[in-house]
Amino acid sequence: MAGKPKYLQVADILRREIAEGIFRDGDKLTTEEELRFRFRVSRQTVRQAIAQLEDDGLVDRRRGSGTYVRHGPRKRQGLLRIGMLTSYITDYISPEILSGVEKTLNENSAVMVLSATQNDPALERSLMERLLDGQVDGLIVEGCRTAEPTPNADCFLRLAERNIPVLFMNAFYRELDSVPHLVMDDYGGGRRAAEELVHRGYKKLAGVFKMDDLQGVERARGFREALTDLGMPFSEDSLLTFDTEERMELFRSVKGEAFLQRLAAKEFDGLVCYNDIFASPVIEALENLGVNLPEDLGIISFDNAQVSALCRPALTTLAHPKERFGARAAEKMLRMLEGEKEGNESMKWTLIERDSAPVRKNG
Amino acid sequence: MAGKPKYLQVADILRREIAEGIFRDGDKLTTEEELRFRFRVSRQTVRQAIAQLEDDGLVDRRRGSGTYVRHGPRKRQGLLRIGMLTSYITDYISPEILSGVEKTLNENSAVMVLSATQNDPALERSLMERLLDGQVDGLIVEGCRTAEPTPNADCFLRLAERNIPVLFMNAFYRELDSVPHLVMDDYGGGRRAAEELVHRGYKKLAGVFKMDDLQGVERARGFREALTDLGMPFSEDSLLTFDTEERMELFRSVKGEAFLQRLAAKEFDGLVCYNDIFASPVIEALENLGVNLPEDLGIISFDNAQVSALCRPALTTLAHPKERFGARAAEKMLRMLEGEKEGNESMKWTLIERDSAPVRKNG
DNA sequence: ATAAATTTGTGCGTATGTATC
DNA sequence: GGATACATACGCACAAATTTA
Secondary structure: OOOHHHHHHHHHHHHHHHHHOOOOOEEEOOHHHHHHHHOOOOOHHHHHHHHHHHHOOOOEEEEEEEEEEEOOOOOOOOOEEEEEEEOOOOOOOOOHHHHHHHHHHHHHEEEEEEEEEOOOOOHHHHHHHHHOOOOOEEEEEEOOOOOOOOOHHHHHHHHHHHHEEEEEOOOOOOOOOOEEEEOOOOHHHHHHHHHHHHHHHOOOOEEEEEOHHHHHHHHHHHHHHHHOOOOOOOHHEEEEEOOHHHHHHHHHEEEEEEEHHHHHHHHHHEEEEEOOHHHHHHHHHHHHHHOOOOOOOOOEEEEOOOOHHHHOOOOOOEEEEOHHHHHHHHHHHHHHOOOOOOEEEEEEEEEOOOOOOOOOOOO | OOOOOOHHHHHHHHHHHHOOOOOOOOEOOOHHHHHHHHHHHHHHHHHHHHHHHHHHOOEEEEEOOOEEOOOOOOOOOOOOOEEEEOOOOOOOOOOHHHHHHHHHHHHOOOEEEEEEOOOOOHHHHHHHHHHOOOOOOEEEEEOOOEEEOOOOHHHHHHHHHOOEEEEOOOOOOOOOOOOOOOEEEEEHHHHHHHHHHOOOOOOEEEEEEEEOOOHHHHHHHHHHHHHHHHOOOOHOOOOOEEEEHHHOHHHOOHHHHHHHHHHHHOOOOEEEEEHHHHHHHHHHHHHOOOOOOOOOOOEEEEEEHHHHHHHOOEEEEEEEHHHHHHHHHHHHHHHHHHHOOOOOOEEOOOOOOOOOOOOOOOO
């Protein structure tokens, strides 16, 4: 009637019923014979419909026993495909994280299907739709623009319907609280960075934070609250905040240059920086402005990217565990594929002491 | 008879016949009706068999027209999966290359299935077998230990049988000359590096090359031949060569330290270095030995990795096109999937002038 | 432990629908 | 329009595996 062949209609109805949870955990689906009566079709048609569901990995057929709904995630035939959506492949510490994911997956006979969202929700959406098509068995996602609600919530929910486990990494969408995440302790990191500087004798702290991702928002919150708790002066004015689009020309923009001038004018003596990639151009710009580093300004940043050891002064930084982090994400995903319930987890930063934030001589 | 169901027997026979090339290029497979007579089975059984082949991507069914053998590479339903085997994900300039591949693939609704071989042929083999299982539509491979014949030739040939196009990238296996490759002009780069130093007035050149990959072998050959052509002194003794396993502790090994001592003793005034990643520790070691850079020793290396701009002195280097290179590889692969024949190609190096190899004051 | 009942897997014949040439 | 070829659909029979009596 609807132009659609019967077997697809039947498949769709069953698919929906499975998604709605009418069938219990690993329980038996109605018998082919019963479905035949229910839908008034031949057994062949029923079988064709069920073949669709089997293709989607929603059911398991066992001869002599029955057809079982797979509410636990599916057991593919040996090879698992894990989709990986990262913001960027080259930026920051992504390569190391990816390497950790890849190694762990390969050790468990799984492969990684990698795509980059460029931190763009629209691209994220189209990639997710593509990956769904590509039959991945699980998905690890570095959320993009996580400070705001995602327009792609429906995609993530559709994955859940299909029993495809999802894990957020580094950044997650607050509203999708049924999806587990593995993140860094960004709030704690923000606190730690501020406290370290204060304990080393720095008196007036500034901060540079990217604010369209949860990471930056949380680091900024930790920074702010640490200062308040320590009874240090703080005003929103001492923060330079920016979004992803601005990152390339931040320090050539009006707002960025103005901030650099204030740093050069010694309005502050300490700086917490969103990450090493931003710390590096700050250092360069300040040296060009004749600022003595680290004497005039102590800097602590995040990540421990390769560049942090090569800067002059070498950056004191809170190290991201990178490969270990990626491996952990992969482990969680593999466990989810085994049917286990994984909770949220946050990993701790490790302070790497270099030259950019020495203990301040009291002056 | 053999316990196997008829439809699988039929499928197997057809599969073999297709592999043997009994059916021509995009030509029609025998009609369902004809197969029914040939195998003395029902049409349903024939259809079941053909469904298997369709699943494997070996045939296309077109209603009203016929069932066609896909001797040209298959047209998947919109989504192509391209396997990518790189030596390392984080090392050198891999992230940039991968990023180029990924972007280009995504623009053409394809996805990248990424694995790292760690430059180990055994791992390469197991990953290839896994990828074959994972139904990739094409494969881009950075050959590993390409200076020697690969033990995995059979795997590559099996891919060809399945009409899965393969492209070698950066390094290829000489004996597999039916497989196209995209590489850098390593021989020309080796020549260029040597010539640049000579033209700048450097008189006694040394070289550091990794020799288990074709890249290093070719760069060394170019280096050697350029010197000979220019009538410069050259002996094999002026080369420090090493293999992948040694790379981590090269400059802490007896052979490495001895070489550094010779450089420090000003036995040479110019150095061509396999790539920036090796140039960087050389510089550090030499500065610790009290060598004045770049006055005492001019250095040119390869790749233009990020580290090259951050070294002191900043490295003069032959730049690898990285993202563009990756994009080019992806383009070639996509064209191969369209059924076009792609030839070999080598891209040129661009000299990036920095501080490590200034024109030498004649002394 | 065995037999019977249940359930999916394989296979055939037939009829009709629909896209292509 | 007609011929061809794949797609959908039904009904039936028996096989093989599993569960149950």
